[in-house]
Amino acid sequence: MQAFTPLRLILKMRSPVVLTAVSPTLDGILFEALKQRAPGKSNLDILSALKEVLAFNASLGVFHASSMRFGVNANTGLVALDYYRTDYLHEGKRSSSMFSPNGKNRYKKLVVTGGPTKRRLTHRHAY
Numbered sequence: 001m002q003a004f005t006p007l008r009l010i011l012k013m014r015s016p017v018v019l020t021a022v023s024p025t026l027d028g029i030l031f032e033a034l035k036q037r038a039p040g041k042s043n044l045d046i047l048s049a050l051k052e053v054l055a056f057n058a059s060l061g062v063f064h065a066s067s068m069r070f071g072v073n074a075n076t077g078l079v080a081l082d083y084y085r086t087d088y089l090h091e092g093k094r095s096s097s098m099f100s101p102n103g104k105n106r107y108k109k110l111v112v113t114g115g116p117t118k119r120r121l122t123h124r125h126a127y
Contacts, residue, residue: 083126
């Protein structure tokens, strides 16, 4: 059994953080921070630098800080909102494994007006 040490990291944000179904991970945020500080470095160089900061499990291929919770205090909290982003129906999204029947073995019709690669606004719930 692994023994983990709790860590508290306080970040001063310049913009609101939108949490969708897939929340950001600590290793992902630190990777992006390192990439912003050294834009000329390759991803492999940045991963090497990240391995100096976070413990890395080589057998599983993951960093030990791969999940994150966001704190709430008296001044700031989580607000339910709608999140819109541009998206398109790439080949992976149009595969039959992404769909299931919705009653009486009928499948929902896929709207591809303007072609399957036309950019669309997608609506998701977020905090």
